[in-house]
Amino acid sequence: MTSHEPSISVSRDIDAPAHELFDHLARPADHSTIDGSGMLRGTNDRRLLSGIGDVFEMAMFNDVLGEYVMENHVVEFEADRRIAWEPVLKATDKPDFQSRVGERAHFRWGWELTPRSGGGTRVTEFYDLSAAPTWLHEATKEGEDWRPAMEASLANLAELVEQADPPPVGT
Numbered sequence: 001m002t003s004h005e006p007s008i009s010v011s012r013d014i015d016a017p018a019h020e021l022f023d024h025l026a027r028p029a030d031h032s033t034i035d036g037s038g039m040l041r042g043t044n045d046r047r048l049l050s051g052i053g054d055v056f057e058m059a060m061f062n063d064v065l066g067e068y069v070m071e072n073h074v075v076e077f078e079a080d081r082r083i084a085w086e087p088v089l090k091a092t093d094k095p096d097f098q099s100r101v102g103e104r105a106h107f108r109w110g111w112e113l114t115p116r117s118g119g120g121t122r123v124t125e126f127y128d129l130s131a132a133p134t135w136l137h138e139a140t141k142e143g144e145d146w147r148p149a150m151e152a153s154l155a156n157l158a159e160l161v162e163q164a165d166p167p168p169v170g171t
Contacts, residue, residue, distance in 0.1 A: 086108045088104050127150070
């Protein structure tokens with residue numbers, strides 16, 4: 001597996017085992033619950049991603065592209081440790097962006113999970129622009145525009161696994 005230095009990454013310690021967190025990250029159906037950007041609208045894909053080469057679609061919305069669909073190609077996969085995908089615009093309702101449908105912008109979104117010796121997991125979300133065109137570096141301010149959404153995504157992931165935990169006995 002080739003590792004890329006991310007343009008931006010955000011980490012948080014979450015009190016859950018890596019396998020439990022990875023299970024949510026490898027389920028496209030959970031992504032709209034985890035998403036901190038408010039752009040993900042969901043997917044009909046209910047499967048668990050299983051490796052490099054898997055592809056999943058996500059319905060999305062933002063003011064620039066309007067309603068659109070991203071086709072996400074899994075390019076890194078190490079069960080319970082790392083998953084990343086490269087999005088490709090599959091469809092948009094904005095005529096000005098029809099020429100970009102099918103175009104690869106060579107960026108990737110991903111997650112890395114590191115079990116902590118005292119329990120729990122250090123979860124890092126990254127946005128890798130290392131192979132992206134200059135216009136995308138500029139448009140996202142080297143990815144910094146995504147930092148608040150990434151922090152919110154980590155909080156959402158933590159909340160998702162905390163909700164799944166049963167209440168302590170006797171409370």
